[in-house]
Amino acid sequence: MNGVFKYSAMVLACVTLASGLSGCATSAVTGKKYLKLVSADQVNQQAALAYKDFLSKNSAKVVTGTADAAMVKRVGNKLATAVNQYLQSTGRANQFNFNWEFNLVKSDDVNAWCMPGGKVAVYTGILPVTRTEAGLATVMGHEIAHAIEEHSVAQASNQIALQLGGQILGSAAGVSGNSTLGVFNNLYGLGGNLAQLKFSRSDESDADAAGLIIMALAGYNPNEAVDFWKRMASGSQKGQPEFLSTHPSDERRIADIQKLIPNAMKYYKK
Numbered sequence: 550m551n552g553v554f555k556y557s558a559m560v561l562a563c564v565t566l567a568s569g570l571s572g573c574a575t576s577a578v579t580g581k582k583y584l585k586l587v588s589a590d591q592v593n594q595q596a597a598l599a600y601k602d603f604l605s606k607n608s609a610k611v612v613t614g615t616a617d618a619a620m621v622k623r624v625g626n627k628l629a630t631a632v633n634q635y636l637q638s639t640g641r642a643n644q645f646n647f648n649w650e651f652n653l654v655k656s657d658d659v660n661a662w663c664m665p666g667g668k669v670a671v672y673t674g675i676l677p678v679t680r681t682e683a684g685l686a687t688v689m690g691h692e693i694a695h696a697i698e699e700h701s702v703a704q705a706s707n708q709i710a711l712q713l714g715g716q717i718l719g720s721a722a723g724v725s726g727n728s729t730l731g732v733f734n735n736l737y738g739l740g741g742n743l744a745q746l747k748f749s750r751s752d753e754s755d756a757d758a759a760g761l762i763i764m765a766l767a768g769y770n771p772n773e774a775v776d777f778w779k780r781m782a783s784g785s786q787k788g789q790p791e792f793l794s795t796h797p798s799d800e801r802r803i804a805d806i807q808k809l810i811p812n813a814m815k816y817y818k819k
């Protein structure tokens with residue numbers, strides 16, 4: 550999608566909807582403005598169904614009873630607790646009705662994701678790259694940040710704005726559940742690789758910034774994120790892991806993350 554067009558659609562919808570519908574939102578951690586035409590509850594409901602479907606189709610691959618599986622749940626719960634406390638401290642806890650789940654999935658894919666509403670999957674293939682709990686917290690914190698910053702909600706809203714155009718701008722009725730479902734299926738692909746939304750470079754930067762803060766709040770040293778991304782970058786010469794196709798790990802990203810460390814360290818609780 551053309552970036553300028555997307556931005557224009559967002560600004561137009563934000564301005565037009567300002568008086569009636571809640572068309573604009575401010576993200577929870579980085580404070581970015583985005584278009585919000587769907588309720589998070591609607592998106593989260595769809596995500597929960599898709600996650601359940603994913604787990605049942607991959608039930609033989611969901612790892613249980615191992616130290617790694619326990620680590621994924623432990624790190625996930627620490628990150629979720631930190632996020633919940635942060636949202637409470639900023640008075641926004643009631644806007645995030647997350648029902649967290651963390652699962653380790655047996656797969657050679659170097660990948661991890663978090664669906665809207667806090668549905669997380671970590672693939673065993675990424676563990677040699679995360680290596681430590683802080684490395685794992687880097688990946689999970691980043692993925693959780695996409696969900697907390699509502700990047701999927703914003704993408705769904707941008708699509709609705711473009712699809713419905715003038716209709717929605719003139720309507721006070723809001724967006725129906727059916728329309729949300731259609732857009733959700735469109736974004737995630739029915740039966741396809743449901744978790745891998747491709748986010749914009751700017752969403753990626755925001756998820757890096759918010760993810761560092763989230764891992765710091767959970768007691769993980771944000772400096773370890775730099776080591777993780779370096780490992781990810783060096784592994785990329787041997788092939789193209791799934792995670793790298795959506796998360797280009799180059800010198801620029803690593804340099805940008807290094808610049809974000811001093812701010813994240815303010816939140817670091819040992």
Ligand SMILES: [Zn+2]
Pocket residue numbers: 691692695748753756795796
């Ligand atoms: Zn990302």
